[in-house]
Amino acid sequence: MNSKLVILGGGAAGVLIAMKLASQNIDVTLIDSKTFYEYTPALCSVLYEETDAKFHQHFSEISFELEPFLRKINVEFILGNAKLIKDDKVFIHQREEGIEYDYLVICTGSSYADPWKTQNGTECIDLNRRINFLNEQREKYKQAQHILCIGGGPVGVEVATEISYRAPGKKITLVDMNKTVLANAPDGIGNNAQRILNARDSITSIMEQSASQKGQEGNTYIYETDKSHTEIKADLVYNCIGVTPNSEFLQANHADWLNEKKQIIVDPGLRVTSNVFAVGDVNSVNEPKMFYTAHMQAIHFVRNMSRIIKNNTNVENLIPYHPSRPNMIVSMGPQYAIGYVSGIKLTGWPLGLNKGSHLASWGKYTIERITMNSCHLKIPVNEVLYLTSRP
Numbered sequence: 001m002n003s004k005l006v007i008l009g010g011g012a013a014g015v016l017i018a019m020k021l022a023s024q025n026i027d028v029t030l031i032d033s034k035t036f037y038e039y040t041p042a043l044c045s046v047l048y049e050e051t052d053a054k055f056h057q058h059f060s061e062i063s064f065e066l067e068p069f070l071r072k073i074n075v076e077f078i079l080g081n082a083k084l085i086k087d088d089k090v091f092i093h094q095r096e097e098g099i100e101y102d103y104l105v106i107c108t109g110s111s112y113a114d115p116w117k118t119q120n121g122t123e124c125i126d127l128n129r130r131i132n133f134l135n136e137q138r139e140k141y142k143q144a145q146h147i148l149c150i151g152g153g154p155v156g157v158e159v160a161t162e163i164s165y166r167a168p169g170k171k172i173t174l175v176d177m178n179k180t181v182l183a184n185a186p187d188g189i190g191n192n193a194q195r196i197l198n199a200r201d202s203i204t205s206i207m208e209q210s211a212s213q214k215g216q217e218g219n220t221y222i223y224e225t226d227k228s229h230t231e232i233k234a235d236l237v238y239n240c241i242g243v244t245p246n247s248e249f250l251q252a253n254h255a256d257w258l259n260e261k262k263q264i265i266v267d268p269g270l271r272v273t274s275n276v277f278a279v280g281d282v283n284s285v286n287e288p289k290m291f292y293t294a295h296m297q298a299i300h301f302v303r304n305m306s307r308i309i310k311n312n313t314n315v316e317n318l319i320p321y322h323p324s325r326p327n328m329i330v331s332m333g334p335q336y337a338i339g340y341v342s343g344i345k346l347t348g349w350p351l352g353l354n355k356g357s358h359l360a361s362w363g364k365y366t367i368e369r370i371t372m373n374s375c376h377l378k379i380p381v382n383e384v385l386y387l388t389s390r391p
């Protein structure tokens with residue numbers, strides 16, 4: 001009889017694990033509180049598409065229903081929101097009895113402020129509800145004249161530049177505590193990004209300061225920065241700071257699995273206990289929390305799990321995971337991006353110093369298509385990336 005693997009979470013890591021293990025001698029069940037998969041890195045460009053028709057078209061290209069997709073590859077899908085893990089069973093809010101496993105891999109990712117990731121509470125969410133929610137966010141964006149982005153990481157930069165190109169009449173203020181945006185990006189590409197932002201007339205960057213809300217007048221939010229006491233009156237505010245691991249369902253009886261950041265503590269084999277693993281944003285591996293690194297960890301987990309299935313190793317003897325070499329591409333509007341890929345900086349130099357690189361933008365779009373499995377390239381490309389991104 002086959003062993004049973006439960007994958008908790010069907011985002012970047014969970015879906016790739018399901019796809020890779022589907023053809024092996026193991027019964028796989030995937031649980032998610034959403035009925036659908038969505039490719040988060042494309043959301044900034046999707047939300048600000050010029051027309052509603054383009055928005056719907058692009059969103060449909062970066063999302064799909066999980067159940068029919070998984071059924072085709074013989075993976076069982078259960079819609080549910082995890083509340084407890086006990087006695088080798090996952091308990092969800094939606095049913096009484098627990099879902100049994102021999103092995104469990106927790107891939108519940110992280111939460112981000114609205115509208116970028118779905119905030120479920122204890123509920124499940126379907127595609128219609130997600131689209132309605134994003135439509136509401138689009139309406140707010142269309143009405144807004146002055147938009148405040150708090151945080152100059154990849155999300156803040158993408159939001160500011162996408163809006164600046166698509167709606168040049170809107171005023172955007174970006175506030176960040178660091179000297180430049182993308183302060184943690186490799187090889188100083190933050191300096192290039194800052195230069196590009198500074199060249200956009202509609203964007204004002206307020207650096208080395210934080211902003212906090214002082215009040216509200218009707219639909220206008222009033223913020224003030226901490227050093228220069230600059231007042232910012234905005235009718236739409238995006239909080240683009242920090243991610244929170246989705247691990248609250250472990251608080252009840254496995255709080256000892258979590259570190260002070262609420263990440264699940266894993267050993268070098270990505271293992272939590274002898275039959276529980278954690279992969280992606282939710283775990284304690286010290287590397288940038290990204291779609292790409294979640295994919296690299298997923299491939300690594302599958303390599304170890306395949307060895308366990310084939311009885312080539314026991315759980316005490318797993319291949320250790322080494323954080324991947326940094327790779328990053330950040331959109332700087334619909335046509336441009338900056339990036340750091342395999343040690344090469346893509347900043348637009350020498351032609352696009354104040355705009356960014358067309359090549360990086362093309363690379364970002366190509367990654368989107370590959371991740372959505374165009375031409376069945378998702379698995380082979382991630383395998384190659386895994387092999388070439390080992391330090």
Ligand SMILES: Cc1cc2nc3c(=O)[nH]c(=O)nc-3n(C[C@H](O)[C@H](O)[C@H](O)COP(=O)(O)OP(=O)(O)OC[C@H]3O[C@@H](n4cnc5c(N)ncnc54)[C@H](O)[C@@H]3O)c2cc1C
Nearest residue numbers: 009011012013033041082108109280281289290291292294
């Ligand atoms: C706006 C934005 C832009 C980004 N851009 C990029 C980018 O350009 N490049 C890049 O590499 N990364 C980017 N990221 C980061 C990237 O999206 C994450 O690092 C990646 O999705 C993490 O993958 P994961 O599998 O760990 O978790 P996720 O992809 O977040 O998947 C987690 C899944 O678990 C489910 N889940 C959570 N809790 C429960 C529960 N209790 N019960 C059941 N199911 C649950 C969720 O519904 C979800 O489907 C971006 C993130 C954001 C928010």
